[in-house]
Amino acid sequence: VQRLVTEEWVTxxxxIRTVLGSGNFSEVRLGVQVASSQKYAVKVIxxxxxxxxQNKRESQLSLQSEAEMIMxxxxxxxxxxxxxxxxxxxxFIxxxxxxxxxxxxxxxxxxAFSETTAxxxxxxxxEAVRYLHDKNVVHRDLKPENIxxxxxxxxxxxxxxxxxxLARMNMKTKDCKTFCGTPHYFAPEVIHTFRERDAGQPGGYGKQADMWSLGVILYIMLSGIPPFEEDGLYEQIIDGRYEFDVSEWDQVSPEAKELVRQLMCVDPKGRLTIHQTLAHKWFTLEEGPEVLEREDPLAKRRRTDCGEFIGADLLTPVRS
Incomplete structure (x- = not known):
């Protein structure tokens, strides 16, 4: 059901209660429908x-795009x-x-999660992203806050x-042109697309940008820390400069690290697709250790970094 209503009708x-989260042009609030007393998450744009x-990003998204998508x-x-x-x-959605x-x-x-739970x-x-990609939908803003x-x-x-x-439907390989999303989860080709567009050159990205974001999410789930530092973020992403030689990764299996590497492959053509990801051997491993000890001061500090940096909804334009 969709309708044009008055503010009096809404109240x-x-x-509409407390704020659950916020973005660049919207916030999500806890809402209770008066007639049913049912709780909903209400996005207010x-x-x-x-x-x-829309004008700043030269985006083709319409105001109703999200509602039409999730319907x-x-x-x-x-x-x-x-x-x-x-x-x-x-x-309101x-x-x-x-x-x-x-x-x-x-x-x-x-x-971090134990590897078994992760x-x-x-x-x-x-599996949810596979459903999207099979429908030719690119999410474009996969991150822990949106899960x-x-x-x-x-x-x-x-x-x-x-x-x-920010999701788009019926996408071809490199149909996406808009510089959007959250910087710590940008795939290299998203940054390249913006720089190429700024220079008047053709560019684009597609489903494989979601796969990179999944790799970043898995990295964080297994370690509790972000793969990239804030300083020089875009160059780190473009070069694929992340590491496993920190204490947070000591108890993580080689198969999990391999999956992260294959998802965070700089070249989108070499990156795993969604179906290849589901077929990865890591998903067939027997249960690993349930408790990962990460209480050293460095881990605590970097978890703080995780909240400050990857939790920030940044949309700073990329400039060469």
Whole structure:
């Protein structure tokens, strides 16, 4: 259901409560539908700020793109759509509300996952992305903050992809041109596309940019730290400069490291596809150690970095 409504209608039919998260032109709030007393996550998009973003990025996305996108998606690993409506100044998208918060906050609160748990959670994330890619949808903003958890209890939690505000449908290999997303998860070709466009040259990226982002997510899930430092971030990404020779990786299997390397391959043509990822041998390993000790001061400091840097919703233009 979608309709143009008044602000009075919104306040009569919805109890819009606390902020759950925010982005460049929107915020997500806990909303309770008055008639049913049902909780939903309500994304509130500021139309003026959206159009400013659209013009600045030369984006082809429309104001209704996200609502139209998630209406078409039906997968247990993706947040479910409920309804959308709009006032003169704002657009509201009501979606499934889950109790477990997001993946980034869980990692900041509990350190890295054990490899066994990471394998289960990451496989479900990859399965959801496979559903998207099989429908020729590119998410373009995969990151731990956009992966919601159904529970705070590890044994019962399941991940769900959220925030399709930058997603594109019916994408060919290099159809995406807009410089968007969150910098710590940019694939090298996203940065190259912006620089080439700035220089008047053709460029583009596609589904493989999502695969790089999955590699960054897995790196963080297994180590509790980001793969790249903030200083010189874009050059580190372009060169593929990340490391496993820190204490956080001491108990991680060679197969897991190999999967991260193959997802974070600088050349998108050499990077694993979504189906190749699901066929990787890491998913067939027997259970590994359940507890990873990472209580040295360096690990604590870098987990703080993880929250400050990869948790920041940055959209600084890339300049050569």
């Amino acid at each position: 009569t039919n919805w109890d 500021d139309k003026k700020r959206f159009h400013q973003f 078409r998606l039906n997968n247990p690993g993706i947040i479910k759509f409920h309804e959308w409506f709009e006032t003169r100044d704002k657009l 009501a979606m499934e509300f889950v109790e477990g918060g997001d993946l980034l906050q869980f990692i900041l609160d509990h350190q 394998r289960r959670i990451f496989r479900e994330i990859v 919601l958890l159904t529970s705070k209890v590890v044994e019962t939690m399941h991940p769900k992809l959220a925030d399709f505000g």
